[in-house]
Amino acid sequence: MTDSPRLPPADRLRALRDELARRGHGGFVVPRADEHQGEYVPPNAERLAWLSGFTGSAGAAVVLADRAAVFVDGRYTLQAAAEVDTALFEIVHTTDVSVEQWLTEHLPAGTALAYDPWLHTPNGVARLRRAVEKAGGTLVATDGNPLDAAWADRPGPPLAPVVPHPQAFAGKAAADKLAEVAAALRKDKADAVVLTTPDSIAWLLNVRGADVPCAPFPLGYAVVHAEGPRVDLFMDGRKVAQETRDHLGAAVTLREPGDLPAALDALGAAKATVRLDAGVAPDAVRARLEAAGATVQRADDPCALPKAAKNPVELDGTRAAHRRDGAALVRFLAWFAAEAPKGGLDELTVSDELERFRATGDLFRGLSFPTIAGAGPNGAIVHYRVTPATSRKVEAGQLFLLDSGAQYLDGTTDVTRTLSVGAAGPEERRRFTLVLKGHIALATAVFPDGTTGSQLDVLARMPLWQDGVDYDHGTGHGVGSYLSVHEGPQRISKIGNAIALKPGMILSNEPGYYKTGAYGIRLENLVAVERREVAGAERTMYGFETLTLAPFDRLLIEPALLTDDEVAWIDTYHRRVLDTLAPLLAGEPEVQRWLAEACRPLALG
Structure with a gap:
C-alpha cells in the first residue's frame, strides 16, 4: 500500500467527494477487491486502505x-476500530448489517450511487441494484474510477x-489441462x-x-476458446520473457490488457456463447x-474444481x-521456548525470526500471508497484522497466537499454534482444550460422498457451544498448490456452500476462541480429503489426511476435559x-530434545 502523508484521511475523503460531485454522483461504493477479486492486491489497487486507513483483506x-x-x-x-x-x-x-441493508436504510431517495464495474461482480451488482432501488435511488456504473482520479500519487x-x-x-x-x-x-x-x-x-x-504479495501469480485475463483449443492471454508483454513465451506455446496468443474490450466485442460479433463466472468476474466484462x-x-469457472x-x-x-515447513517451525518453537521466558521478545521480533527459519528451507519462495503474531490481547484480533506501532512485548502469563505460512515451489502451508508463555490460567487452559x-x-x-464443508462445520464448534461460546470466522478454507493460501470453491463454514468435498481438496481446520482485550486461541492444521475404507459401508466414504506437522502446546492442554479417544489422537x-x-x-x-519433550504422550502425564 502507498501511504500519502501529504494528504490526511479527511482530505482524501473530501477529494473523493469533490470528484463525485463533479461527475454528478451522490455516493460511491469502494470494495476491497481489485479487478480480479483478489484477496491480495497490488499497491495501485489498495483503494479502501488509501481512503479509510483500513488494511484488512x-x-x-x-x-x-x-x-x-x-x-x-x-x-x-x-x-478496523484501531485503523479507521x-x-x-x-x-x-457485516454480520449484523450488510452493505445492502445499510444502503436501504441510509441512501437518500433520488441519489445516484456510483460503482466501478471492474471492481464488482454481476452477482454483487444485482444485490446493490436491488438495495439502491428499494431506497429510491439509482445505481450508476462509472466510466473510470473516481477514487483513482482523486488519488494523486497512485502507483x-x-x-x-x-x-x-x-x-x-x-x-x-x-496442454492437457487446456484440453479438459x-x-x-x-x-x-x-x-x-x-x-x-x-x-x-x-x-x-x-x-x-509475483504481481501481488504472498500469492505467486501474475495479473491478467484470458479467453479460452473451445475450438483448437486456444487461448488469448491478456497480460503486459513487458512481464513475459522469451522463455515463458516458448513455454506457453503456439496455442496461447499473448495480447496487451488494453486489447481485452476489443476481444470481447469480437466474441459478440460472432454471436458466441461465452461462459462467465458471475461470482468472480467483473461486471464490466x-x-x-x-x-x-x-x-x-x-x-x-471451469478451472475451479480441477484446481x-x-x-x-x-x-x-x-x-x-x-515436512520442511514443520522442521522450520519446530526450530522456531524451540527457540521461542528458550527465549520467551527471558522477556526480551516482541511481536515483530518473533514474526521476523520465524520467517528467517523458514527462508533457509529448500524451495522457499516467500510467505503465504503476512504472519499473525498476537501477544495477549492482540491475539484476540482474528486477522491482526503487527506493525511497529502495535507490536507488544511477549510477557509471562500471556498466550501468544501465531498464524503463519509459506509458499514453496511444491506446496503452500498455513499453520496456527497458540503458545503459553509461562503458566496459563484455568480459563485459558479450558478454552484451549x-x-x-x-x-x-x-x-x-x-x-x-456429496458432503459439503458447511455440513461439517458444527463438529468443530460443538465443544465451544456447549461452553456457551463461539467464534466469528469460518472453520476452514481451501488452499492452493503454490498458489493462493485461500482458495475456493470449497470451505468449511456456517455459511452455506454447495460444493461437495472431493479427494485431493486441501482445506484448513482452524477453530478458535477470542476474548476481546485478553487473549486469542486458534489451532490450525491443513488437511486433504481422501478416500476412507469403512467396513460394511454402503456409500463411498471420505475422511481427512492431516498434512501439517507441528506439536500442540502440552502446557495448555487440560487432559481431564479429553476423552480417551481424543488423548489417543493427540498422542x-x-x-x-x-x-x-x-x-x-x-x-x-x-532442537531434537525439545521436540521429543513437546511430543511426549499425554497418557504418560
Whole structure:
C-alpha cells in the first residue's frame, strides 16, 4: 500500500467527494477487491486502505455526501476500530448489517450511487441494484474510477516477471489441462470462457508470477476458446520473457490488457456463447459481452474444481513442503521456548525470526500471508497484522497466537499454534482444550460422498457451544498448490456452500476462541480429503489426511476435559510429528530434545 502523508484521511475523503460531485454522483461504493477479486492486491489497487486507513483483506466502504461507512466482518472489527477514524467513517459489522441493508436504510431517495464495474461482480451488482432501488435511488456504473482520479500519487501497475511452473511440480501439462477445460466448454455448448481470476490462469497455463504479495501469480485475463483449443492471454508483454513465451506455446496468443474490450466485442460479433463466472468476474466484462451481442452463460469457472482437487504429484509436493515447513517451525518453537521466558521478545521480533527459519528451507519462495503474531490481547484480533506501532512485548502469563505460512515451489502451508508463555490460567487452559476438541472432531470426521464443508462445520464448534461460546470466522478454507493460501470453491463454514468435498481438496481446520482485550486461541492444521475404507459401508466414504506437522502446546492442554479417544489422537499425531521431523533435525540435538519433550504422550502425564 502507498501511504500519502501529504494528504490526511479527511482530505482524501473530501477529494473523493469533490470528484463525485463533479461527475454528478451522490455516493460511491469502494470494495476491497481489485479487478480480479483478489484477496491480495497490488499497491495501485489498495483503494479502501488509501481512503479509510483500513488494511484488512476483506471489507468495503460507502461514501455519501454527508456520511460514510466502512464495512468489516468478525475477523476485522477490532482492527478496523484501531485503523479507521470514526469521526469520518462509521464502522459497520457485516454480520449484523450488510452493505445492502445499510444502503436501504441510509441512501437518500433520488441519489445516484456510483460503482466501478471492474471492481464488482454481476452477482454483487444485482444485490446493490436491488438495495439502491428499494431506497429510491439509482445505481450508476462509472466510466473510470473516481477514487483513482482523486488519488494523486497512485502507483503504477505491477510488472513482476511471469515464469513457467515446471510440470515436475504441477503434475499435469498445460496442454492437457487446456484440453479438459475446452472439452467441458463444448459439453456445455459454450464457445469460450473468460477467465478473470489470476490463480485459474496460472494453474491452467502452468505459470507463476509475483504481481501481488504472498500469492505467486501474475495479473491478467484470458479467453479460452473451445475450438483448437486456444487461448488469448491478456497480460503486459513487458512481464513475459522469451522463455515463458516458448513455454506457453503456439496455442496461447499473448495480447496487451488494453486489447481485452476489443476481444470481447469480437466474441459478440460472432454471436458466441461465452461462459462467465458471475461470482468472480467483473461486471464490466458481462456488460461488454452482452452489449456486443454475445450470449453470456453464467456458470462456475471451469478451472475451479480441477484446481481444487490436487493431483497425486501436487499432493506429494504439499506433503514434502509440510515436512520442511514443520522442521522450520519446530526450530522456531524451540527457540521461542528458550527465549520467551527471558522477556526480551516482541511481536515483530518473533514474526521476523520465524520467517528467517523458514527462508533457509529448500524451495522457499516467500510467505503465504503476512504472519499473525498476537501477544495477549492482540491475539484476540482474528486477522491482526503487527506493525511497529502495535507490536507488544511477549510477557509471562500471556498466550501468544501465531498464524503463519509459506509458499514453496511444491506446496503452500498455513499453520496456527497458540503458545503459553509461562503458566496459563484455568480459563485459558479450558478454552484451549475445547478448541482442540473441536479440531480433533473435524480431523477425525468420516463422511459420505456429496458432503459439503458447511455440513461439517458444527463438529468443530460443538465443544465451544456447549461452553456457551463461539467464534466469528469460518472453520476452514481451501488452499492452493503454490498458489493462493485461500482458495475456493470449497470451505468449511456456517455459511452455506454447495460444493461437495472431493479427494485431493486441501482445506484448513482452524477453530478458535477470542476474548476481546485478553487473549486469542486458534489451532490450525491443513488437511486433504481422501478416500476412507469403512467396513460394511454402503456409500463411498471420505475422511481427512492431516498434512501439517507441528506439536500442540502440552502446557495448555487440560487432559481431564479429553476423552480417551481424543488423548489417543493427540498422542498418535505427536508421535507422527516426532518420527517425521526428528530425522530432518539431525545435528541439532537441542532442537531434537525439545521436540521429543513437546511430543511426549499425554497418557504418560
